Amino acid sequence: MTTDTGSQELPSFQNLPLHPNGHLGLVRDGALVTVLRMEGQEHILGVRHSCVVCDEGSQLQVGARAVEVTNPCSYPDGITTETILHVPSGRIVIADDLRAVYGWDRETIGDYNTAAGQDRAIRSLAAAGCAFGPVGNSCPGLYRTSPDTYVIATAGYHENGSEDQLAGAERVAGIITDLWAYSIADLDDFTARGGSVAALAWSADIVDITPGTYQVTHHTGEVGFDHDAPGALTFAHIRRIA
Numbered sequence: 033m034t035t036d037t038g039s040q041e042l043p044s045f046q047n048l049p050l051h052p053n054g055h056l057g058l059v060r061d062g063a064l065v066t067v068l069r070m071e072g073q074e075h076i077l078g079v080r081h082s083c084v085v086c087d088e089g090s091q092l093q094v095g096a097r098a099v100e101v102t103n104p105c106s107y108p109d110g111i112t113t114e115t116i117l118h119v120p121s122g123r124i125v126i127a128d129d130l131r132a133v134y135g136w137d138r139e140t141i142g143d144y145n146t147a148a149g150q151d152r153a154i155r156s157l158a159a160a161g162c163a164f165g166p167v168g169n170s171c172p173g174l175y176r177t178s179p180d181t182y183v184i185a186t187a188g189y190h191e192n193g194s195e196d197q198l199a200g201a202e203r204v205a206g207i208i209t210d211l212w213a214y215s216i217a218d219l220d221d222f223t224a225r226g227g228s229v230a231a232l233a234w235s236a237d238i239v240d241i242t243p244g245t246y247q248v249t250h251h252t253g254e255v256g257f258d259h260d261a262p263g264a265l266t267f268a269h270i271r272r273i274a
């Protein structure tokens with residue numbers, strides 16, 4: 033009597049690099065993915081369900097030397113989000129969170145932990161009248177860099193303790209980050225919609241700026257934006273355009 037072990041395929045696995053086709057965050061830095069073959073099926077392990085930039089799922093194909101992602105990333109350079117903020121009153125209220133007044137549409141935003149989701153959140157709040165953007169747990173400030181230009185930034189510090197890079201800019205507001213974001217609105221618009229600065233208490237600042245229309249350019253969705261980079265970190269540029 034003989035035992036037949038040859039007719040049934042044994043489980044096997046193979047570790048291969050992933051070629052991500054522009055997507056980011058599908059695997060941990062430097063990690064290989066595992067192709068497991070058992071019972072006639074091929075399973076690919078160790079790949080995140082979606083890209084941290086575009087929020088799309090990846091279609092995978094196992095090649096001889098790598099696992100290929102067949103669908104390209106829609107945002108291979110990441111996302112720079114440009115929006116408009118109208119400030120007819122010449123006074124802004126700035127805080128981490130003004131969503132109680134300007135709303136927050138979960139359905140529209142999708143996965144907020146992706147650059148595409150954050151881009152949708154920024155655009156959705158901008159359409160409602162609020163300049164919003166994620167900044168991590170950074171407690172940044174609003175700095176005036178020239179009469180009608182501003183940045184949302186953290187100053188960064190030299191090892192000797194002196195501030196760098198934003199020298200010459202004037203810090204005109206601080207932003208606490210209980211919500212890891214900034215929110216800016218025209219003060220009159222905010223109060224007309226039922227917002228109360230008194231209710232925000234110490235978590236909000238009021239700043240006088242030139243009345244007009246401002247372009248807000250938000251950078252955290254860009255490929256290469258590094259929240260842990262040393263020195264000053266600029267999350268957004270704000271400039272008057274009309």
Ligand SMILES: [Zn+2]
Nearest residue numbers: 055083086105
């Ligand atoms: Zn992608």
